[in-house]
Amino acid sequence: MRRIAILGGGVGGTMVANRLARELRSDIDRGDVEVVLIGEDANHTYQPGFLYVAFNQAPLERFVRPQTSLLVYGVRFLQMRALRIDADNNSLLFENGDLLTYDYLVIATGSHPTMDTVAGLKEGAYSFYTADQAIRLRDALANIASGRIVIGVDVPHKCPVAVLEFTLMLDEYLRKRGTRDQFEIIYTYPIGRLHSLIPVANWVEPEFERRGIQSEFFFNVDNVDPDKKIIESLEGSSYAYDLLVMVPAHRGAKVIIDSGIGDESGFVPTDRYSLRMKGSHNVFVIGDATDLPISKAGSTAHYEADTIVTNLIDELHGLPADHQYDGKVYCFIEGGLEKATYIAFSYTEPPKPTAPSELLHWFKLMYNEIYWLSVRGLL
Ligand SMILES: Cc1cc2nc3c(=O)[nH]c(=O)nc-3n(C[C@H](O)[C@H](O)[C@H](O)COP(=O)(O)OP(=O)(O)OC[C@H]3O[C@@H](n4cnc5c(N)ncnc54)[C@H](O)[C@@H]3O)c2cc1C
Incomplete structure (x- = not known):
């Protein structure tokens, strides 16, 4: 045997x-x-x-x-x-x-997210990368009426597009609540564009502009002061925040x-x-x-x-x-709460995201259910 x-x-x-x-x-x-x-x-x-x-x-x-x-x-x-x-x-x-x-x-x-690789992160930041963190963030979002929401990213992390999905969904969540004008959304990223995959960065740039989402490049998170609510980068810039949402570095x-x-x-x-x-x-x-x-x-x-x-x-x-x-690799990307796109790529083929549509959003929601068949090895 x-x-x-x-x-x-x-x-x-x-x-x-x-x-x-x-x-x-x-x-x-x-x-x-x-x-x-x-x-x-x-x-x-x-x-x-x-x-x-x-x-x-x-x-x-x-x-x-x-x-x-x-x-x-x-x-x-x-x-x-x-x-x-x-x-x-x-x-x-x-x-x-x-x-x-x-x-x-x-x-x-x-792999799993680690909130202890950056000083102050555990005490000062929210995340959505574990079940507990997602619930804690859900409750914080429900209870915040106005202010500055800063989004930070550390590497490596799983599902690299999830932070873009989160940012676009956040914009729409606040619009649906009628409070978007009470918030500043600031998206920070460690390299000189909005995403590591260039076609994805190019695709999302006009989306951010249209929605008034601000961004800062070359922002590698160095430390967080949870009392003063300030996040600082290795490059020397900093932001005061009312809510900090972080995709932390992952480890095996x-x-x-x-x-x-x-x-x-x-x-x-x-x-x-x-x-x-x-x-x-x-x-x-x-x-x-x-x-x-x-x-x-x-x-x-x-x-x-x-x-x-x-x-x-x-x-x-x-x-x-x-x-x-x-x-x-094949990934759906939520472009808000009601539209989505997808990317498919390989070692040799780069991704080519298309305009988000309602149909692709429904496909993503459908896949969330079909997953249970897929993991049984049926698809
Ligand atoms: C917010 C979020 C959104 C995402 N969105 C997408 C998406 O849209 N599309 C997509 O394709 N992916 C997405 N992902 C990523 C996807 O969930 C992961 O990449 C995927 O789960 C990786 O599969 P895996 O089998 O490698 O690891 P996992 O599914 O994480 O499984 C690893 C398992 O190993 C177990 N384990 C670890 N150590 C031990 C041990 N010592 N003994 C016994 N068991 C152990 C763990 O408990 C765990 O159950 C997302 C992830 C997050 C967090």
């Missing part, structure tokens, strides 16, 4: 586990293969939902399901936290002291750092085409956990799952595992 262990029950891990179990059903039934998914949470959360929670467009519960309700026949689920990955000895060590050996490992441990999972297999931010060095951990033949990496220079997004994990699942199945069946990931 050969065991495939998948560590991390988020988008990438759940998709890989379900698709392997479907496609290897006969091997599993014969006892030749075992698919084990290890996740620390009993629930699975659809993180793009946090944007809608922050603007009180939907309750958090709509985006949370029990992990076991999403798993197909053939996936053995262990609700455990891994403390160490021992890639030399093909084993995982768990919090309770148990060891699990594997023939193949898929690392799908994601603790288990990656503790196992000594990540870079200084906790991301796993990964071959950009085969998605194998560099220097390893039997460890694959998916989604936010990789160190690849592409967007950390659920759709990235989705496309990467195609490559990993196909290669694993071929390898188990004695075929050459020669499928390659082409860097494909």
Whole structure:
């Protein structure tokens, strides 16, 4: 029997586990293969939902399901936290002291925002990158009547377009409340344009102008004074704020750092085409956990799952595992509360955002529901 262990029950891990179990059903039934998914949470959360929670467009519960309700026949689920990955000895060590050996490992441990990399951030800023932060921000937005809202961004972070979506949605949220003229919105960004992807920056620039959203480039957040409510950049500029919303820098999972297999931010060095951990033949990496220079997004994990699942199945069946990931990413971008656009790109193709439309907004809302099929490996 050969065991495939998948560590991390988020988008990438759940998709890989379900698709392997479907496609290897006969091997599993014969006892030749075992698919084990290890996740620390009993629930699975659809993180793009946090944007809608922050603007009180939907309750958090709509985006949370029990992990076991999403798993197909053939996936053995262990609700455990891994403390160490021992890639030399093909084993995982768990919090309770148990060891699990594997023939193949898929690392799908994601990334998480850290509010403690900048002094004063935890005390002075709001965010929408976790469920708790989105709820806290929702309540703060509901209770603020006027003032200056400053938006700050640190890198790296997942879903790089989410901060633009947030800013455009904020503008419309305030307009809908009839209070937009009581607010200044100031969007800051670490480099010399509105977004790291040039076509996206070009697309959003006129949107910001039309809506009177101010922006400051080359603003790398240095510190926040939560008492005086001032944010300062490394470049020397500062803003007083009434509400500070921050997309903080992300890090890879603790288990990656503790196992000594990540870079200084906790991301796993990964071959950009085969998605194998560099220097390893039997460890694959998916989604936010990789160190690849592409967007950390659920759709990235989705496309990467195609490559990993196909290669694993071929390898188990004695075929050459020669499928390659082409860097494909597809993201809807909310252009406010009622319109959206999308971008699709790869290692070789740049994104080409089009004008936002109501239809694409409805597609995005539909995808939020279809996601539950997609993560079961049905799409
Ligand atoms: C506000 C917001 C909006 C977003 N919008 C979009 C969007 O529109 N489109 C898009 O494509 N993406 C979007 N994303 C990004 C997307 O959610 C992530 O990129 C995606 O979830 C990454 O999938 P993953 O499987 O790599 O990691 P995750 O889904 O984060 O899963 C990682 C899992 O590993 C588990 N884990 C970690 N360490 C351990 C351990 N030691 N033991 C056991 N389990 C462990 C974690 O608990 C977690 O469940 C958005 C994210 C946010 C926050």
